[in-house]
Amino acid sequence: MKIKTAIRGQFLDIQTLVQQPEDISGQVRHIEDGLLLIEDGKIIWFGTWQQGQQYLTEQFHVEHYPEQLIVPGFLDTHIHFPQTEMIAAYGEQLLEWLNTYTFPTEIQYQNKDHADRMAKIFIEELLKNGTTTALVFCTVHPQSVDALFEAAQPYNMRLIAGKVMMDRHAPEALTDTAEQSYQDSKALIEKWHEKGRALYAITPRFAPTSTPEQLDKAGQLKAEFPDVYVHTHLSENKSEIEWVKALFPEQNGYLDVYHHYGLTGKKSVFAHCVHLEDSEWNCMHDTDSAIAFCPTSNLFLGSGLFPVQKAWQKQVKIGLGTDVGAGTSFSLLQTANEAYKVQQLQGYSLSAFEALYHATLGSAHALDLDHQLGNFNVGKEADFVVLDLNATCLQQLRQSTISNIEDKLFTLLTLGDDRNVFATYVYGQKVYQKS
Ligand code: GUN
Ligand code: ZN
Secondary structure, eight states, X not given: OOOEEEEEEEEEEEOSOOSSGGGTGGGEEEEEEEEEEEETTEEEEEEEHHHHGGGOOTTSEEEEEEEEEEEEOEEEEEXXXXXXXXXXXXXXXXXXXXXXXXXXXXXXXXXXXXXXHHHHHHHXXXXXXXEEEEEEEOOSSHHXXXXXXXXXXXXXXXXXXXXXXXXXXXXXXXXXXXXXXXXXXXXXXXXXXXXXXXXXXXXXXXXXXXXXXXXXXXXXXXXXXXXXXEEEEESOOHHHHHHHHHHOTTSSSHHHHXXXXXXXXXXXXXXXXXXXXXXXXXXXXXXXXXXXEOHHHHHHTTOOOOOHHHHHHHTXXXXXXXXXXXXXXXXXXXXXXXXXXXXXXXXXXXXXXXXXXXXXXXXXXXXXXXXXXXXXXXXXXXXXXXXXXXXSHHHHHHHHTOOXXXXXXXXXXXXXXXXXXXXXXXXXXXXXXXX
């Protein structure tokens, strides 16, 4: 028997991808009394309640959210599952922060029980924040990948993850070798890629922690499995960039290291890209690679200000990333709030609709999942969030003073967090309900 669900309520999404931010408002679809029909996890009809109710046979289980706002599930384009318990670690910039806090925390994930416990907490935290898809770093230990995908499986989440490849400049308990990382990653690809909704990402941590031999192996894997993702860090911090240039003198800059080893492309996502040079922007565009913009992390580690306008000018795909644990929130609402401020400091006022675009359809595009996710188009997978606009007294007061949807959305993005997530649906099923 087919599982049929009908959701009635106020809907908001962006209908199509755009080339310029000025085009987003024309693609906003706001339906005050709408209906979403779902069959076996996929959207089969979407429109107004008035037009859609004729299709509502008694086989449908109907849920009505008269007071809320329903948007596509958020996609987090960069997050570290094994840094959940070290979020908010004080006082350092990237390289010291990794050595002082990150590596000691990640070592614990060699223990599968620990990884299982944390994976469960991590997945629950995503869902509680309305994040239905994420591109996730695990640790160097293959069992950390098993733990994460196993924890996501009961929810049938579209999750992309991979084992870190790291064979130098890290504690011994966190390093593999070029050959071992190839073998382990290959086994994990065969085990998990496209198992249910799971997808695999080849995950060299960043250029400084891989030897040329390991990056070569990563490129070999990508050539053997062109459908899998590549996920790494790029140009986050100025000392990091200098270090890469010293380690790879024969390459023409940081991105060229990855490009040289065949790691750029349509399914390659580079976290941060705060300090890209012009030639690197061109390479990102020419290879159709994507950027995960992680504002809470970039502020927290003092890394710098990512230029969204430059990404539009260069036609480079971007998505929003939390980058927990350098990022300070699992919430894409909070991430949008900080994205706005980071752009304000550069003289660009990110509109509420553009922020929604980056958190949904734009992120889906960055993850090459825009054919399956990112809005309510018929045929897409039914991942969505039911948001409460009035989760606190202050929000209620502020929202009572405004009536148009753009201002309401802006207030939600600026003041909102997990308290605003009323319910989360994955593949048509309710997987979280605020108590
Ligand atoms: N660069 C290399 N590893 C990391 C990490 O774990 N977090 C961040 N923010 N940047 C990195
Ligand atoms: Zn990161």
